[in-house]
Amino acid sequence: MNGQAGFAIVIMAAGKGTRLKSSRAKVLHEIGGQPLLAHVIKAAMQIVPAEDIYVIVGHQAKSVQAAVAPLGVKFVLQAEQRGTGHAIMCARPGVQRYQNILVLSGDVPLIRPETIARVRDFHLAKKAAMTILTAEPDDPFGYGRMVRAGGDRVKAIVEQKALSKAQQKIREINSGIYAFAGKPLFHHIDRLKSDNAHHEFYLTDMAALLVKAKANVVAIKAADPAEVLGANTLAELASLDATMRARKSNELMAAGVSIYRPETCIIDPEVEIGADTILEPYVQVLGKTKIGSDCRIRSYSVISDSQIGDKVLVRPGCIIDQSQVAAGALLGPYSHLRPGSEIGEGAHVGNFVETKKTRLGRGSKANHLTYLGDSEIGAQVNIGAGTITCNYDGVHKHMTIIEDGAFVGSDSTLVAPVRVGQGAYVAAGSTITEDVPADALALGRSRQAVKPGWARQRRDASSKARTGG
Ligand code: UD1
Numbered sequence: 001m002n003g004q005a006g007f008a009i010v011i012m013a014a015g016k017g018t019r020l021k022s023s024r025a026k027v028l029h030e031i032g033g034q035p036l037l038a039h040v041i042k043a044a045m046q047i048v049p050a051e052d053i054y055v056i057v058g059h060q061a062k063s064v065q066a067a068v069a070p071l072g073v074k075f076v077l078q079a080e081q082r083g084t085g086h087a088i089m090c091a092r093p094g095v096q097r098y099q100n101i102l103v104l105s106g107d108v109p110l111i112r113p114e115t116i117a118r119v120r121d122f123h124l125a126k127k128a129a130m131t132i133l134t135a136e137p138d139d140p141f142g143y144g145r146m147v148r149a150g151g152d153r154v155k156a157i158v159e160q161k162a163l164s165k166a167q168q169k170i171r172e173i174n175s176g177i178y179a180f181a182g183k184p185l186f187h188h189i190d191r192l193k194s195d196n197a198h199h200e201f202y203l204t205d206m207a208a209l210l211v212k213a214k215a216n217v218v219a220i221k222a223a224d225p226a227e228v229l230g231a232n233t234l235a236e237l238a239s240l241d242a243t244m245r246a247r248k249s250n251e252l253m254a255a256g257v258s259i260y261r262p263e264t265c266i267i268d269p270e271v272e273i274g275a276d277t278i279l280e281p282y283v284q285v286l287g288k289t290k291i292g293s294d295c296r297i298r299s300y301s302v303i304s305d306s307q308i309g310d311k312v313l314v315r316p317g318c319i320i321d322q323s324q325v326a327a328g329a330l331l332g333p334y335s336h337l338r339p340g341s342e343i344g345e346g347a348h349v350g351n352f353v354e355t356k357k358t359r360l361g362r363g364s365k366a367n368h369l370t371y372l373g374d375s376e377i378g379a380q381v382n383i384g385a386g387t388i389t390c391n392y393d394g395v396h397k398h399m400t401i402i403e404d405g406a407f408v409g410s411d412s413t414l415v416a417p418v419r420v421g422q423g424a425y426v427a428a429g430s431t432i433t434e435d436v437p438a439d440a441l442a443l444g445r446s447r448q449a450v451k452p453g454w455a456r457q458r459r460d461a462s463s464k465a466r467t468g469g
């Protein structure tokens, strides 16, 4: 079967979003770190498999398609955007074989899968030809308004510009989310007319059309109007983003995560955080990041697409990107973990330390002013302040290997490819260009010269010159 009870989901995303005054297609604007359309598709994917989801693209079709193609949905091109009704006409060849069709708007991104399921179930229970999800937001201005016929039944949807004086008082709006029985929809859709303010074919006119054909058109109201809000300005988009962020932090707090001043934190929807972890103000946790329990993430840290174990302390100002941090590690302040960093259990990465494609073993420490790139560092290694792996020769990147228990003195440069053996010492200030055997001491610096009295003589000479003596 094609999805539950033969449902397809059509997502309308071909419009330009003129009112945003942006050159980017509206559905590509982001909230919660993802394009509006991606949120709608992900909600839809909880209801039917991706192959039963048809996304209608038109304005900037290529970019829109590229942004969400990895989700595996189908696309329908609406070359000319002649209205929401016309969008569904374009989808007809793909979806007329389904018994029922759920229609979502690509610019109504806070919709929850549970609510889509409610619309579906209500539609089936009422054996309706058309079911409309409605809401009563504080400010209904700009939305199509519901003209009810009594009870669940609907008489018509009237767009803002066509509202009579009396209809302007109607507070119940059309959310732009519908369920249709396929047969009556496609039997009547060609009767839509474009004799309206925008010269478009409005899908909303299907309500009155179907009622006229004696079909059953019903409405179901969303419990939470915030879920069906759209955005016509960038300020309204920012408020949808805030709603989505608040929803996420509330979910986390309900599951035992402490977030101090949640309104200052930015947490993407797919982030997972374990109980008893604390997020301080102004933290960002982005992408597919997973943080264990009992961690503390201090202010101004930005963590993206990373895995962090339990009991990790991230001090203020760290940037962690596509990296892994094992339990009990200690980072920051101001550590920069670039992609491919793997910090071992109980390891320390300190102030102004940058790592990239580097494994730092269990209990190892790199506490100050260091760059570790393309390196494999064993357990219980001490990396002194100011150590630099010279991993790049201008053409290729090379590996630095530092084995268990080694000690690298401060201000050493390790010119890769190079290996420091187990338990070896590198003297402070060394430039290491050759492998250091296990347990050896390597000195890679010139011997210190001392010239006794040199400074005093220089002072005496210059004071004579000044006094002319
Ligand atoms: C629409 C409804 C309105 C409802 C509101 C809810 C119509 C005529 N009006 O108005 O009753 O209150 O949504 O948010 O449907 N689109 C296409 N092709 C087109 C035109 C639009 O795919 O030719 C897409 C848009 O990209 C958008 C969605 O359909 O994702 C809705 O279109 P939009 O122009 O935003 O309609 P609204 O004015 O918001």
Ligand code: CA
Residues within 6 Å of the ligand: 107, 230, 231
């Ligand atoms: Ca809209």
